[in-house]
Amino acid sequence: MDKIEYRAVIKFLTKEGVAPKDIDDRLRAVYGERAPSYATLKLWAKQFKWGRESLEDDPRSGRPIEATAPDMVEKIEHLVHENPRMSKKVLAAMFDVSERSIFRILHEKLLMRKVCSRWIPRTLNKSQKEERVAAAHEFLELLEWNEGDTFERIVTGDETRIYYYDPEPKSQTMEWHKRGEPASKMPRKQIATNK
Missing domain, CATH: 1.10.10 (Arc Repressor Mutant, subunit A)
Structure with missing residues (x-):
């Protein structure tokens, strides 16, 4: 009833x-x-x-349930795609809803989670990548030509300097991603004075 x-x-x-x-x-x-x-x-x-006639609940002050309405979900999804590092607190302040509502929208409606960026030592531009591919092909040709002592004649070296670095805090690298999407890659950029 x-x-x-x-x-x-x-x-x-x-x-x-x-x-x-x-x-x-x-x-x-x-x-x-x-x-x-x-x-x-x-x-x-x-x-x-006392004379009440209505059987319905009185209207209440406070936030209506429309916090998770489809248009709100769409706006939040658009903002998160523009800036994946946006925090729940910032989104809640922008839309004047609770952080819990933002969390519910991101996790239950948009199926997103916050993921730390994956650190990689450096990023290569197109010409650097092409040089590496050319060097690999050259090495394969050398290996086909003289397979016996090729590995004995290889001298390896690297001209990369290793620096001390100031890492970003983990919370600053976190981004919203749909479930199943890989974490974004982020090279270390902040180099300190020491080597």
Whole structure:
């Protein structure tokens, strides 16, 4: 039975002059455990006794449930795609909703999670990548030509300097990604004075 129907019964019996305790006994006899609590019954009986006519809940102040409306979800998704590092706190302030609502939208509606960027030592431009591919092909040709002692004649070296660095805090590298998407790659950029 719907709560409006219970309220209708309470209203009718209150208008007949039946005491709240007797109304409770009658509701429990008919509906058993599904009947409203005695405290709820007393509250509604008192309001109907004072002249209330409406069976509906009074409008409440506070945030409406539209925080997770489709247009809100769409706006948040657009903003997160523009800036994946945006925090829940910033989004909540922008839309004037709770952080919990933002969390619910991101996790349940958009199926997103916050992931740390994956560190890579450096990024290569197109010409550097092409040089590496050419060197690999050259080495394969050398290996085909003289397979026997090629590995014995290789001298390796690297001209890369290794610097001390100031790492970004983990929280600064976190980004929103859809579930299943890989984390973005981020090269170390902040170089300190020491080598």
